[in-house]
Amino acid sequence: MTEPASLSTSSQSVKSLSVGLQRIDHVGIAVPDLDAAIAFYEGTFGMTCAHVETNEEQGVREAMMQVAPGVEGGAIQLLAPLRPDSAIGKFLDRSGPGMQQLAFTVVNIDATCAALRERGIRLLYEAPRRGTANSRINFVHPKDAGGVLVELVQPAADH
Numbered sequence: 001m002t003e004p005a006s007l008s009t010s011s012q013s014v015k016s017l018s019v020g021l022q023r024i025d026h027v028g029i030a031v032p033d034l035d036a037a038i039a040f041y042e043g044t045f046g047m048t049c050a051h052v053e054t055n056e057e058q059g060v061r062e063a064m065m066q067v068a069p070g071v072e073g074g075a076i077q078l079l080a081p082l083r084p085d086s087a088i089g090k091f092l093d094r095s096g097p098g099m100q101q102l103a104f105t106v107v108n109i110d111a112t113c114a115a116l117r118e119r120g121i122r123l124l125y126e127a128p129r130r131g132t133a134n135s136r137i138n139f140v141h142p143k144d145a146g147g148v149l150v151e152l153v154q155p156a157a158d159h
């Protein structure tokens with residue numbers, strides 16, 4: 001049986017389908033109280049808080065929690081709103097606490113955004129903005145990704 005070109009596993013086709021995703025960067029969880037959430041994930045699951053920061057532009061106070069020592073274990077990002085009209089404030093109001101986003105690490109966010117736009121996917125921002133630890137970020141609207149808010153993260157060069 002001949003496979004459709006788009007499903008072919010030949011290296012040529014895989015390469016042409018790639019948009020430059022490297023791995024899952026983190027899963028983002030909206031929480032009403034950051035300090036209480038950090039204490040919960042540390043005390044219940046034994047995670048480690050690796051980084052806390054406030055991002056005024058995004059309207060969040062956030063913490064990156066390492067699931068297990070080292071990057072291999074992956075991370076979750078706890079996101080608490082600075083204001084009710086922020087993205088996280090609106091999310092909590094509409095859906096309550098819970099998973100808000102799925103983030104992928106990319107090498108070159110400009111190239112990834114261009115490749116996704118070529119596929120007809122809309123990015124929220126015209127150009128990437130500043131994310132955690134000076135990363136560059138952009139988002140695919142959940143309406144264009146099967147109900148999942150997808151974040152693209154290009155880590156800062158020194159990370």
Ligand code: CMX
Nearest residue numbers: 058060079087088090100101131132139141142147148149
């Ligand atoms: N996951 C899945 N669906 C979501 C969603 C999410 N996180 N946020 C909104 N939606 C859905 C709503 O349920 C709604 O669906 P229905 O129309 O079926 O009811 C629809 O999207 C509403 O769309 P909207 O009117 O554009 O909704 P909002 O004003 O709430 O904005 C969004 C949604 C994604 C544009 C906004 O949250 C945003 O700009 N997000 C990107 C920035 C962000 O999330 N910053 C915080 C994290 C910062 C960081 O990661 O560093």
